[in-house]
Amino acid sequence: ETGVTQTPRHLVMGMTNKKSLKCEQHLGHNAMYWYKQSAKKPLELMFVYSLEERVENNSVPSRFSPECPNSSHLFLHLHTLQPEDSALYLCASSQGTLYRSTDTQYFGPGTRLTVL
Amino acid sequence: AQTVTQSQPEMSVQEAETVTLSCTYDTSESDYYLFWYKQPPSRQMILVIRQEAYKQQNATENRFSVNFQKAAKSFSLKISDSQLGDAAMYFCASSTPNYGGATNKLIFGTGTLLAVQP
Numbered sequence: 673e674t675g676v677t678q679t680p681r682h683l684v685m686g687m688t689n690k691k692s693l694k695c696e697q698h699l700g701h702n703a704m705y706w707y708k709q710s711a712k713k714p715l716e717l718m719f720v721y722s723l724e725e726r727v728e729n730n731s732v733p734s735r736f737s738p739e740c741p742n743s744s745h746l747f748l749h750l751h752t753l754q755p756e757d758s759a760l761y762l763c764a765s766s767q768g769t770l771y772r773s774t775d776t777q778y779f780g781p782g783t784r785l786t787v788l
Numbered sequence: 789a790q791t792v793t794q795s796q797p798e799m800s801v802q803e804a805e806t807v808t809l810s811c812t813y814d815t816s817e818s819d820y821y822l823f824w825y826k827q828p829p830s831r832q833m834i835l836v837i838r839q840e841a842y843k844q845q846n847a848t849e850n851r852f853s854v855n856f857q858k859a860a861k862s863f864s865l866k867i868s869d870s871q872l873g874d875a876a877m878y879f880c881a882s883s884t885p886n887y888g889g890a891t892n893k894l895i896f897g898t899g900t901l902l903a904v905q906p
Binding site for chain 2: 703714727760
């Protein structure tokens, strides 16, 4: 596979369930990102990982737990979600230099999450 | 803080015609990048075009070109010879450089939904 892939593409879960979203990048990048896209709202940055280390957490509730085991994989673990967490969750990756990065972010196709 | 504003929630264009999507931004940085992304119904966010703020020349990519007015903080996207496959949500975004790390922060506008009429 090429680019950035995400699984599953669709997920329906109850508020008491535990599930995980998976992202994999095949671009050799060293940074990965989770975004939330809700209707009528701009994309919201959730988490940023650089070289497997979390460098940003944008005040995201603890019911969302990211994991980056290596530079190619990123997970978002979900537990006890609320209906307002229903959204499209997008993963992205980018390649930056050690000292400066404004490089382009490449996105996966997203996971459409519905919380009942 | 950086902000990106897209004032046109929806636009429509006839096939083969030209359309311009507007975007304004606000930043205190002197070094930044600007992007247009396209999100079709398949939901995949696809890079359309990228502009470095320090470059005066407007970026072009086949039928897509930008009008970058740095003093006015304006960054519009022109689509020439519109095709049915251009129908999508278009997002304008700006990127803050991160000195000392491999990441950057993208700030997105709310998007413009473009319809292409046959």
